Amino acid sequence: MNNGHSDYLVRATALDGRVRAFCVDSTRVTAELSERHGTEPAVTAALGRLATGALMFSALLKKREHTVSIRILGDGPAGVLLAAANGNGEVRGLVGRPVTGADQVSNGKLNVAGVVGRNGRLTVTRDLGLRHPYVGVVELVSGEVGEDLAHYLVSSEQTPSAVGVGVFVNGGGDVAAAGGYMVQLLPGVPSTDATRIEQAIRELPHTTTMLRSGDTPEDVLTRIFPDGFESLDRMPVRFHCPCTAERVERALALLGETEVRSILEKDRASGITEVTCEFCGAHYKLDTAAMEAIATRARR
Numbered sequence: 001m002n003n004g005h006s007d008y009l010v011r012a013t014a015l016d017g018r019v020r021a022f023c024v025d026s027t028r029v030t031a032e033l034s035e036r037h038g039t040e041p042a043v044t045a046a047l048g049r050l051a052t053g054a055l056m057f058s059a060l061l062k063k064r065e066h067t068v069s070i071r072i073l074g075d076g077p078a079g080v081l082l083a084a085a086n087g088n089g090e091v092r093g094l095v096g097r098p099v100t101g102a103d104q105v106s107n108g109k110l111n112v113a114g115v116v117g118r119n120g121r122l123t124v125t126r127d128l129g130l131r132h133p134y135v136g137v138v139e140l141v142s143g144e145v146g147e148d149l150a151h152y153l154v155s156s157e158q159t160p161s162a163v164g165v166g167v168f169v170n171g172g173g174d175v176a177a178a179g180g181y182m183v184q185l186l187p188g189v190p191s192t193d194a195t196r197i198e199q200a201i202r203e204l205p206h207t208t209t210m211l212r213s214g215d216t217p218e219d220v221l222t223r224i225f226p227d228g229f230e231s232l233d234r235m236p237v238r239f240h241c242p243c244t245a246e247r248v249e250r251a252l253a254l255l256g257e258t259e260v261r262s263i264l265e266k267d268r269a270s271g272i273t274e275v276t277c278e279f280c281g282a283h284y285k286l287d288t289a290a291m292e293a294i295a296t297r298a299r300r
Contacts, residue, residue: 007237009089010217011059014229018189019197021229022056023181023217024237029055029091030167030178032239036281039098041169043078045110048167049145051083051093052180055237056163057124057149058085067127074117074143077102081116084279090240092279110169113143122148124156146180153184160185162198166207177211181220200224241280248275248284249294257298264291 009024030048033039039047050070057068069084079096100115119140126134136156140148146165153161165180183201185194201224204210210220221229252260252275267273273286286294 008217009055009059009235009237010221011232011235012221012229013232014225015189015193018186018193019183019225020186021181021183021221021224022059023179023220024052024055025179025211025217026052026055026237027175027178027211029237029239031175033093034175036239037095037098039095040100040104041173042102042104042111042115043095043098043100044169044173044175045167046078046112046116046145047081047083047093047095048175048178049112049165049180050081051085051091052165052167052178053145053149053163053182054083054085054093055089055091056180056182058087058089058091059235061087061126061128063129064088066129069125069127070149071123071125072116072120072140072145072148073123074120074140076100076113076115076117076143078115078117089235089237091237092239092241094278110167112145116140116143116145118143122152124152149182160194162201164201164204164207168208168212177208179207179211179217181207181217181224183224197224200226241277241282243277243280243282245284248277249286249290252286252291252294253298255298257295260291260295260298264288264295267291
């Protein structure tokens with residue numbers, strides 16, 4: 001794990017802007033996701049890879065408040081996985097079943113496809129502040145997450161892309177390294193340059209091998225573009241959940257008056273309704289008066 005700096009993402013271009021590239025160290029983000037959700041190692045790797053991908057997808061957003069969420073629903077025991085990031089480098093995530101009981105290792109590697117499943121769908125939703133968000137859906141190709149993200153970019157957005165994401169969990173279950181890179185070829189890239197980039201990516205060590213050896217995101221990009229690249233910016237990334245008591249109350253009101261009153265009756269004996277955020281685990285306690293006010297608001 002790189003202890004000299006916090007998690008951050010580098011956005012870059014190469015070949016006079018005909019290639020765009022992103023690389024992120026997401027070690028601390030992944031460790032926090034694991035701690036908050038109590039994930040077993042293979043699920044930690046799956047959720048960390050997805051959050052890493054969401055951060056790189058968010059680097060394409062034009063405004064800080066815009067968001068992108070990536071949802072995977074495979075036929076594996078982990079159930080749904082979801083990661084959401086904004087243009088400010090903030091990401092959160094959740095998983096249906098943090099502990100699956102499945103084999104954690106397969107062929108010497110964390111069994112990500114085994115917990116995610118090899119069949120299912122990947123859905124990308126971009127909220128750009130318009131009336132309707134942009135939604136793209138593709139079938140999973142492997143359940144390894146990185147390959148599925150690359151498949152999405154090629155098939156849904158017609159952008160030839162290479163995506164490498166990885167999470168290394170040590171024997172004690174702690175996240176030792178996590179991160180990834182994404183390289184996209186834009187129109188006009190000569191075939192000889194494209195071939196050279198593809199070869200460089202094929203020869204890369206695993207993402208977490210590079211990070212654990214001390215490589216920074218800039219070092220990883222230098223391996224891919226030995227003739228140089230232009231760094232556009234370096235953005236800190238972190239886990240962040242925007243949930244608040246006010247948001248919880250608004251969400252409850254959207255359930256409608258009948259449902260709110262049903263919850264109120266169920267909790268009337270204790271006088272407290274407790275709501276837990278699925279993303280961060282924060283607990284919100286609402287007394288009877290607060291729930292009555294929400295029910296009244298939901299009637300309107």
